[in-house]
Amino acid sequence: MFIVWRKEWMNEYESPWSIFEKVSLANHINRTEILKTLGNAEVKKIKKNVLTDSRRELIKLSGFDLNTLKQYLGVDLSVLNKSVISNLLKPVEYYQEPISTWFPQSLNWCPECIKGGYHSWLHQFSLFHCCPIHQIKLLSSCPKCLNRIPFLLSDLALNEPFTCKCGFKLADIGSTPWSQWKMKVEIADVPVSKWIAQGKRDDSNRLLFSPLVSSIQHFTLEPKIQSKCFFNVKVTSTQDYSYRDEFKNDLYKQNCRCFKTIDHYVRKKFIKKHLKCILMLQELRKNENEEFPPICPYAYAYVFWKQTLLGREHFYNNLVISRRRPGITVATELIEDIIDDYKNRLFAHTNLSIYDSREMFHWVINRVTSELCLNYFYEWLKIAVEGAEQISVPNRDKLDIMLQNSIPIAILKHNSDVSQKQKIEIILGNEIRFLSFMR
Structure with missing residues (x-):
């Protein structure tokens, strides 16, 4: 299958979730079809209806053939993921926590960013409760049906691209010119900028806290x-x-x-x-x-x-x-x-x-x-x-x-x-x- 994509549509700190939603929109295919097209040999052998969440996860992209993914997207998404995640976790890399502690398995998003088809790793990081760009509270459930959306390449909770099963549209960019899918990411939140810039903490400056409630x-x-x-x-x-x-x-x-x-x-x-x-x-x-x-x-x-x-x-x-x-x-x-x-x-x-x-x-x-x-x-x-x-x-x-x-x-x-x-x-x-x- 030929997939339409331009790497210029990808934005700084963008997560694979919104990248694949745009792939779905531009090519009129669902998320499972994306995975079957870009998936590794094991995924291609599995029937569509039995693809588990472990194949659909977006952090390690373990269900994908990474070379094929790079060929279609024009960038190495796996390397980009590792770089952003590593940078966000450097100040707390001494924490021996599951990756899901820092990046929850359900989607968190900014209602303003998503209007332009953009979801960021900065939205998904559990210590950031507000959008660093618009400085407004992040959403974690559909405003209409209140259901959560999995942070996966999955059709379970979503219908059309950027659209909840209940019909609520997180974004309506179908009529937006593709040239406008590129956006400038400017972090306005000072604490977030400092967090990203600080890197690894020295041993004399350790922090003990609960990731469940801290911001x-x-x-x-x-x-x-x-x-x-x-x-x-x-x-x-x-x-x-x-x-x-x-x-x-x-x-x-x-x-x-x-x-x-x-x-x-x-x-x-x-x-x-x-x-x-x-x-x-x-x-x-x-x-x-x-x-x-x-x-x-x-x-x-x-x-x-x-x-x-x-x-x-x-x-x-x-x-x-x-x-x-x-x-x-x-x-x-x-x-x-x-x-x-x-x-x-x-x-x-x-x-x-x-x-x-x-x-x-x-x-x-x-x-x-x-x-x-x-x-x-x-x-x-x-x-x-x-x-x-x-x-x-x-x-x-x-x-x-x-x-x-x-x-x-x-x-x-x-x-x-x-x-x-x-x-x-x-x-x-x-x-x-x-x-x-x-x-």
Whole structure:
């Protein structure tokens, strides 16, 4: 099959997604036909209806014959992909994350850029939440049907080029002269320009953060909190000390202390006038010959916050912290995976496996744990009135959303060499409130 294409239609930082949408438009063929035409030998043998997502992915272009692709497009798209992705990831290349962490498997796009048929790797990079060109919020679902569009060469969610299955047109460039498909890409967002220009970070300037909630804008802010003390360090006798029971017991004790501190803060600030309400809810207590009284929203928020956070099956038991059970590393079982992610990143980004800087480790993990617990209580407060009235609690999917909303939007700056005396600095997003009494 002959394919019409001019390399002049390709723009700086453009992703393969919009390139192939333009190929589809110019040649009146669907996306699967593009893949079958430009695909490698294995793809050509596979029936159209059984081509899996792994063949349709746009990062490594693993379903394509790269020489054929270069011949048709006039450029080596694989090399361009690697160059742009490598440049975007240089400041965080010490992060051992799947590529999908940084480049999600569903499309993010700028509503203005897409009008000209342009989708950029800068739109797809998870730390960029606004278009660096137009400085407007990126979209991640169809404005009409609210469905997501896969970041794949796929006909699953799309109909005609740049058109959702529901009929909504992301772009209508069919009548636009091909000469206008070339556009000038000017990055107006200063933090994005700095990110691209900075390259690899040195070892003394490591950043610990959650890619799930962080934004490029946070990296330009000045640190607001600094640890008060230097950290004592000792050389470890074995490199797997973090797996020993002594370390796990220490982590559990620190976690219990954090939770008790937050629990005390919540009870003192929000719950002290509602202690009777809590007892009535936990004990399902009511007066004789009376209906069960309305549930107090504060009691609702507190009881179910504590029950779910501690991983308890029932809310009507005495919700106290118990001794560490086998296989459990923290008392706050609901957030164990998040804490574990921070722990693993901290070990991976430093030489903590060689130098036991327990003081530094616990300071970092305790800060994250405390903020997580408090943020999660605020999530329960948001739904308390409605939940108490309906006598219902969120399902697991909604709890997961509440939990993700609780992850601190904070960046911790540290040195990769923990054998050197150092202080930890914390950069905070505008939405965050790290606890003053934890400083």
